[in-house]
Amino acid sequence: MSGSAPVDTDVAVIGGGMVGASLALGLAGTGVRVLLVESTPFDSAAQPSFDERTTALGNASRRIFAGLGVWDTIAPSAAAIRAIHVSDAGRFGFSRLDAREQGVDALGYVVANRAIGAALWGALARAPGITLRVPARAEDLEISAPGVGFTLADGAGSRERVAARLVVAADGANSQVRLAAGIDAAVEDYEQVAVVANVAADRPHQGVAYERFTPAGPLAVLPLHDGTYAVIWACRLGPAQEVLALGEAEYLARLQAQFGWRAGRFVHAGRRGSYPLKLTRAADTVATRTVLIGNAAQALHPVAGQGFNLGLRDAAMLAEVIANASGDVGAPQLLRQFSDWRARDRQGVMRFTDGLVKLFADRRPGVPLLRNLGLLMFDLAPPAKSALARVSAGFGGPAPRLARGVPVRHV
Template structure:
């Protein structure tokens, strides 16, 4: 097909879109990456002060893409996960030694992940960076997706591509312009994030603590810091953000308890509204949808970014396989392989995080008692813990080549659970 400007256009240069460009490096494809913001860590809204829990599968994908060596120096391993509910004796824990792993996951700062990706993008031989540039319109023709792009100098250019990939976030202009419906559910909550220094060493333990006010997560970081994700209601968010350091430490101590001793220092706080979003379609003729454009999750259990990176690995593998077979990468029959592959993982992860948030938000005494018994039972059932650990590590079900350490050019050897 010669009447196109690109074989593949990625709309969105955040961590998911940039990762897809890196994943397709070396394929015989002309790729364009469109991003509205300048591609610099200081300017891009996706590369902020948040910390991300990277699943073991995500670490393997980054390692296969030669990105992990840069991140490893600052990423902190999660060797245990401790799950509890305030006011209840029940708890559960996961340990990497039970899974024969060096870590269950890793904690990394979003801006450092962004810096590693942005350093790699200019080295990709088959990727053209089109930024800052803003998508204006999209239309789909039988043999191409046609988009109008406005550059910073106000030039508007029409581009044609065999495959358009929407990696443009929860408010995806691509998804909205194409009329692809998305279910959106507002949780009425906000996540207040910060870094905190406790008195006691965190010992590489991640904590998920459920309270009647919302869940609180503490993730281990360097220098004995912890990344905090404290869920508050929309109604109290402003008041919580207005607290001084001592006031916020007191609130955090009251919700989390004293398992790490008194908190000594707290960093700058930011808040993000929490909602669930699910696109009704993840593939159309000439279009694939990945990352937050396809699904946005509650941060409980830290699964959102990892789900998006698994989208990247699966789509890259489908595209690479189609290229080897000399198939049209934008044909719906090809893209349905991606959608079918990802459907179960996406549905299961979305259902799990949503149900967990709703279950622990229920204040009824019978439900609270059942939760407490459930945590105790979970901790006493190794097969269930093993399944749960494999799922949260991104190593359950059909695992993409990149998550198994295999290059996309490697000969197929089955994509099953390791």
């Protein structure tokens, strides 16, 4: 390490995945000095956030991306969700949620993570007030009341010291910053693996997204802008190993048998990927000069497509709190205010997602019947459907300014 003075910044964001990159962009041009540290370039095959997956974005997330100035770049690669069809394999109940019935253009959008990465990092390269350090890792964090210090290691032997007023952990579910800040995390292993693949059918998707609860686990079939589907099948460990080992034709046959024919015949499947599924919940989202956002704060089961949407609202709210701070951006009362504002949304989405995983995994006698009656009644009850359609706006607490379509800074 050189003996030179440390790099000085107001906010150090560790992790430039989907959530950290969004936060940094939200702070661009606000006068706050931001250092964004990311270990893997957004366009590298090894990037864990911007990988082969696709993400279902709610309408609040679309508004936040528009406020960050990246929605126009993302939109050409986004498929609008015009309807959502929910069903339970082998049973009678199903429910359909329609965008027109809800008075909206789309219930959400499905976008490849790589397209989100290219849009965010493309904008970051031109953003004022943002210093990018990539590839670089944050190591040897020292967090105390006067400030935060850490070493930036670029992997090629260069090490420089950084001093910051605030460190933001956007470094994912196994957050090292969370550990350094002394914040505990509870981990619940669902003993499920998400098996993901892109699949083509023999007829157009017309913007319909499907969520089907199968004996092996929940199966999401989401429309993509090129006319194919993204399939995310959360299977228990044994069935997941089997599904991963199948040849293409056998996989398509297994999928068809579990999903049925409402999307037509599945004719082609791309490479399959797998993600072990756990619920990771940080005991708190703030500590001395530290804030956790995105997966570092809470990593969820993908069944309801809520993890990133929630993390993006974390980022939008934190950008707003920091941009409007008068004085120290790491002041304890400021961080507590952020944490209080995010609490209801965070708890609500975590409970909703975890509840859904457990309700549909429950095969005790009588439970599937109740669940199916629930789905039928839900289909007959417009207020319940409208409530679900609003889930994408968050579960309460103040909505971030960006999600309401206004800039982060008060004028």
